[in-house]
Amino acid sequence: KKYPEALELFKKGYELVRPSPEYVYAQNVCMLNIGAIYLLMGQLDSAQYYLDHSYSYFEKIGNSSALYHAQTQVFKLALKKGNIAEATKQLHSMTDNLQAEPTLVDIRKKFLQHYYEETGDYRKAYQYLKENMRMDDSIRNDRIRMRVAETDLRYKQDTTLMKQRLFIQKQQSDMQSLELSVYIWILVCVILLTVAAFIYFYQKKQRAFLLAETRNKIINLRMENIRNRVSPHFIFNTLNRVISHYNQSDSSYKELYNLIKIMRLNLRLTEKLCIPLAEEIDFVRTYLDLEQERFGPSLQTEIRIDPQIDADRFELPSMMIQIPVENAIKHGLRGKKGEKRLSVTVFRQDGNIIISIEDNGAGFRLQTGRPDMQSTGTGLKVLNQTIELLNAGNSVPITILIKKSSQGTDENPGCLIQFTLPEGYSYALPEGK
Structure with a gap:
């Protein structure tokens, strides 16, 4: 019910489509809504201008839905002006549309209730009152169902979002576990490499020790051979002198x-x-x-x-x-x-x-x-x-x-x-x- 703001928005929309002939339908839709807002604001002359232009266009092209709404607004304008004769004339010229939206049907029935109250036909006014109440209940129920559906949708969206967040958290946890496993394996590899390096250098040291020990044995054996050769060498020379005789x-x-x-x-x-x-x-x-x-x-x-x-x-x-x-x-x-x-x-x-x-x-x-x-x-x-x-x-x-x-x-x-x-x-x- 923010009518001035709605009026400005429809006027801006009308200004956007007015320069383009191919958007003539959109132009008249804007004019019909502008006329309806003027009517709600009580500016009947402005409403008359916009409604007459749009009504003649939709009547010309035979658009049943738009024409249904335009007829309703013209009928409402006659009632607002207190012109019952004009309202009666519009009533007889109005057409029904089984495909019309329930909201538009509800608006028309409310105006018909008001018309029959003004003309003293209270039985029909009561009938439209009951229908309007039933329609309001239906619309209210639809709105409740829509709100319930919207709440359910939001719940599902929130549930989905929560599942996504939980999934992301699980992925992050798995990544952290994987990173921890990688760090543990790296630490194990470092320890194994350290142990392997220690064993290698220890064995290398042992080999060097065994090599030194082997060389010492060889030196001792050679020294023993040298000592053992001294006496045979002396005897050998002596025997050479003896055998010459x-x-x-x-x-x-x-x-x-x-x-x-x-x-x-x-x-x-x-x-x-x-x-x-x-x-x-x-x-x-x-x-x-x-x-x-x-x-x-x-x-x-x-x-x-x-x-x-x-x-x-x-x-x-x-x-x-x-x-x-x-x-x-x-x-x-x-x-x-x-x-x-x-x-x-x-x-x-x-x-x-x-x-x-x-x-x-x-x-x-x-x-x-x-x-x-x-x-x-x-x-x-x-x-x-x-x-x-x-x-x-x-x-x-x-x-x-x-x-x-x-x-x-x-x-x-x-x-x-x-x-x-x-x-x-x-x-x-x-x-x-």
């Missing part, structure tokens, strides 16, 4: 010659970590020839080399055959009565080189509690230490097997020492990284 046909000459050869080979072999198989076998043959003079025909020796093995190129740790042969003579065969047998066999098997030294002597005694470090003397113990140092630098190690000989008896069980050397074995000492 013998005739080569003398029986003692060959024995002294073999002794000097052994000492010369021994001096050379102790300077090397590994030697060709041919040099090792040469030393062993010379040593056995020397012992043959002492034992006589009771000592039977045999050396067999697989023809597929190149003895000049295949290398093995220095004194690997010499030490077990020496032990077999000194500890196994020297005190034995009867036939004394000693064999050295070198052959290829499953991609490895097998070296076996076997005798039928008195057997051996364990000098250590470790099953892989069995030894019958200091020489084999030093050999074991040397092999341990070399195995540290190889993925496939040299293995040693010491057991009773297959040719032995209960009284003289004999001894079999067997070395397994992988082909391609490296004799370089391990270096620190």
Whole structure:
């Protein structure tokens, strides 16, 4: 009911569409509403002007809805002026429209109630009063339903909005949980990296310590070799002077010659970590020839080399055959009565080189509690230490097997020492990284 404000708005609307001929319908809609507002404000002359123009237009085009409303407004204008005759004339010319909006029908019936009150037809006025009351109730109910529907819509919108907010909060919570999980995983990774770095540097330090210990062992072994070489070197020089006084046909000459050869080979072999198989076998043959003079025909020796093995190129740790042969003579065969047998066999098997030294002597005694470090003397113990140092630098190690000989008896069980050397074995000492 803010009529002045509504009047200004419709006038502005009319001014917007007036310059355009294609908007003539909109122009007359604005004029009809302006006339209705003037009528409500009691400005009857202005209402007359706008209503007459719009009424004639809608009558001309035959727009039933707009014409229905325009007829109602003209009828109301006649009643406002108190011109009952004109109102009666308009009443008879008014047409009904079943498609008209209920609000427009309600307005017309209220004016008809007023008309019949003015003309004294109170029965019809009462009928329109009841219809108006029923219509008002219906409109009121419609408005209530609309308000209920609007409230329900707002509730649904608020519920939807609340669900959206809850969903967003849940997403944010999930994101926070995910971020927390990421931080936890990052922390776990940092801890694992720290632990891995600590283990790496600890192992590196341990390797450096083991390397230093290995080098110290090598230095000690070399120093021991140097000390052991002093006495043989002095004896070697003395024997050279003695043998110069013998005739080569003398029986003692060959024995002294073999002794000097052994000492010369021994001096050379102790300077090397590994030697060709041919040099090792040469030393062993010379040593056995020397012992043959002492034992006589009771000592039977045999050396067999697989023809597929190149003895000049295949290398093995220095004194690997010499030490077990020496032990077999000194500890196994020297005190034995009867036939004394000693064999050295070198052959290829499953991609490895097998070296076996076997005798039928008195057997051996364990000098250590470790099953892989069995030894019958200091020489084999030093050999074991040397092999341990070399195995540290190889993925496939040299293995040693010491057991009773297959040719032995209960009284003289004999001894079999067997070395397994992988082909391609490296004799370089391990270096620190």
